[in-house]
Amino acid sequence: MASVSFKEVQKTFGKVKVIQGITFDIADGEFVVLVGPSGCGKSTLLRMLAGLEEISGGEIGVDGKVVNDLESKDRDIAMVFQSYALYPHMTVAENMAFSLRLRKAEKDMTAERVSRAAKILNLDALLERYPRELSGGQRQRVAMGRAIVRDPKVFLFDEPLSNLDAKLRVAMRAEIKALHQRLKTTTVYVTHDQIEAMTMADRIVVMHDGIVEQIGTPLELYDRPDNLFVAQFIGSPAMNVIEGVVRRAGDQVHVEAQGASWPVAPGVSAPDNTPVHYGIRPGDISLAAPGQGVRARVVVVEPTGAETELLLQVGQAQLVVTVHGRVEVGPDEEVGLVVDARRAHLFNRESGKRMG
Numbered sequence: 038m039a040s041v042s043f044k045e046v047q048k049t050f051g052k053v054k055v056i057q058g059i060t061f062d063i064a065d066g067e068f069v070v071l072v073g074p075s076g077c078g079k080s081t082l083l084r085m086l087a088g089l090e091e092i093s094g095g096e097i098g099v100d101g102k103v104v105n106d107l108e109s110k111d112r113d114i115a116m117v118f119q120s121y122a123l124y125p126h127m128t129v130a131e132n133m134a135f136s137l138r139l140r141k142a143e144k145d146m147t148a149e150r151v152s153r154a155a156k157i158l159n160l161d162a163l164l165e166r167y168p169r170e171l172s173g174g175q176r177q178r179v180a181m182g183r184a185i186v187r188d189p190k191v192f193l194f195d196e197p198l199s200n201l202d203a204k205l206r207v208a209m210r211a212e213i214k215a216l217h218q219r220l221k222t223t224t225v226y227v228t229h230d231q232i233e234a235m236t237m238a239d240r241i242v243v244m245h246d247g248i249v250e251q252i253g254t255p256l257e258l259y260d261r262p263d264n265l266f267v268a269q270f271i272g273s274p275a276m277n278v279i280e281g282v283v284r285r286a287g288d289q290v291h292v293e294a295q296g297a298s299w300p301v302a303p304g305v306s307a308p309d310n311t312p313v314h315y316g317i318r319p320g321d322i323s324l325a326a327p328g329q330g331v332r333a334r335v336v337v338v339e340p341t342g343a344e345t346e347l348l349l350q351v352g353q354a355q356l357v358v359t360v361h362g363r364v365e366v367g368p369d370e371e372v373g374l375v376v377d378a379r380r381a382h383l384f385n386r387e388s389g390k391r392m393g
Contacts, residue, residue: 038065038066038190038221038222038223039065039099039100039113039190039191039223040062040063040064040065040098040099040100040101040223041062041063041086041097041098041099041191041223041225042061042062042063042096042097042098043059043060043061043062043082043086043095043096043097043098044060044095044096044097044098045058045059045060045094045095045096046058046059046060046082046085046092046094046095046096046097047059047092047093047094047095048078048081048082048085048090048092048093048247049093054093054247055078055081055247056078056081056082056085056093056247057246057247057248058094058095058248059082059095059247059248059249060095060249061242061249061252063223063225064223065223066221066222066223067223067224067239067240068214068217068224068226068237068238068239069224069225069226069238069239069240069241069242070225070226070227070228070233070234070237070238070240070241070242071083071225071226071227071228071242071244072227072228072229072230072231072233072234072241072242072243072244072270073229073243073244073245073250073270074229074245074270075229077244077245077246077247078244078246078247079227079229079244080195080196080227082244083116083193083195083225083227084195085097086099086114086191086193086225087109087112087114087116087193088104088107088108088109088110088111088112088114089109089116092105099112099113099114099190099191100190113189113190113191114189114190114191114192114193115136115183115184115185115187115189115191115192115193116184116192116193116194116195117177117180117181117184117192117193117194117195117197118180118195118197119195119196119197119199119200120200121168121176121177121179121180121200122180123168123176123179123180123183124168125167125168125169126167127167127168128164128165128166128167129155129160129163129164129165129166129167129168129171129179129182130151130155130164130165132168132179132183133151133154133155133179133182133183133186134147134148134150134151134186135183136183136186136187137150137186137187147186150185150186150188151164151182151186153185153186154182154185154186155182157182157185157216157219157220158178158179158181158182158185158212158216159178160175160178160179160182163175163179173200173201173202173205174201174205174208174209177197177198177200177201177209178209178212180197181197181213181216185216185220189222190222190223191222191223191224191225192217192222192223192224192225193224193225193226193227194213194224194225194226194227195227196227196228196229197209197213197226198210198228198230198233199228199229199230206233210233210236210237213226213237214236214237226238231270231271231272231273232273234255234271235255235259235271236255238254238255239254240252240253240254241253241254241255241258241271243258243266243267243270243271245266245270250263250264250266250267251263251264251267255271258271259271259272261391262276262382262391263390263391264384264388264389264390264391265278265314265316265384265389265390266389268316268382268384268391269316272318274319274346274357274359275357276316276317276318276319276382277316277317277318277319277322277356277357278314278315278316278384279294279295279299279314279315279351279354279356280294280312280313280314280315280386281293281294281295281299281312281313281314281315282294282310282311282312282313283301283307283308283309283310283311283313283383284298284309284310285308285309288303290303290305290307292313292315292381292383294315294352294354295351295352295353295354296351296352297331297332297351297352298331299315299317299331299376299381300376300378300381301378301381301383301393302378302379302380302381302393303378304393305383305392305393306392306393307383307392307393311385311392312385312386312387313383313384313385313386313392314383314384314385314386314389315381315382315383316381316382316383316384317356317376317377317380317381317382318380319346319356319357319358319359320359321376321377321380321381322356322358322374322375322376322377323358323360323374323375323377324358324360324364324366324372324373324374324375325372325373325374325375326373327373328373329373329375330373330374330375331351331373331374331375331376332351332371332372332373332374333349333350333351333356333371333372333373333374334349334350334351334369334370334371334372335347335348335349335350335366335367335368335369335370335371335372336348336349336350336355336368337368338364338366338367338368340363343361343362344359344360344361344362345359345360345362345363345364346358346359346360347359347360347364347366347372349372349374351374356374358374
């Protein structure tokens, strides 16, 4: 196991700077997820750590040692790719043992490590099969087994679940998390799926346009996003955001938006008439008694069983509300909304930064 550090790391392709001076540390044994939209630079950062891309500037450290000039094979890092990258002419056992054979490891040690990895990943019965005889989830487990047998200092995962169907993704998510809890190896995991990030990470690094927007635990990012980008990226369904203006009357503060008054938590220091983005998560809005609360018109009702998701129209804005259980409302009906003021978020409309 090892710590990982990025210090002012940059990457340019021609005149395009895709990584813009990123600095953060990953602790020994930590599971860190790099998340962000396509093109934000997360996979490029991972490939630079792996030694598959050259660094244009800054330093990358592994276990306290700068690895900028080290070959990929000398960094003691194992990477699991999106495409599995298994050798079709080799059995599962041969695929898992291949990296050790290249290093001319002893046969007994190789067999012992393959056997141990196979037990961890429930691949014992599949060791003599070929990749074409495996399901997508089994192939991904073989790719993970190939990384495990190397016993590396750091595991890297580059969107390993994106080729799997939804049900299998959920199962593999749990397997990878359980694997980390068992092996305690420092892990850096790249995904664009923020649900994967929320459920798996010790800490999340949110990236956008080659910079780090925020680093924190999943719940820190969910509860106190630093800016509008993080607020709208983290959470599913996404946070509702509407443009409004702060109104103060003595100690009372609210936001005026879409012809309605929206509550704000006590202690918010925004001056009167400040233009803001008002954010509230779908689960922090509830339906009011008839004739009360903010008036809204039902557009779509989506029952999922345990919950019901409502798409509502308020003025010119559309909001998503998640209600536990089932509701007897239909399209074009009018409902009232009650917002949990303690869970409301204010962002400066000009800078997008959090207020209060």
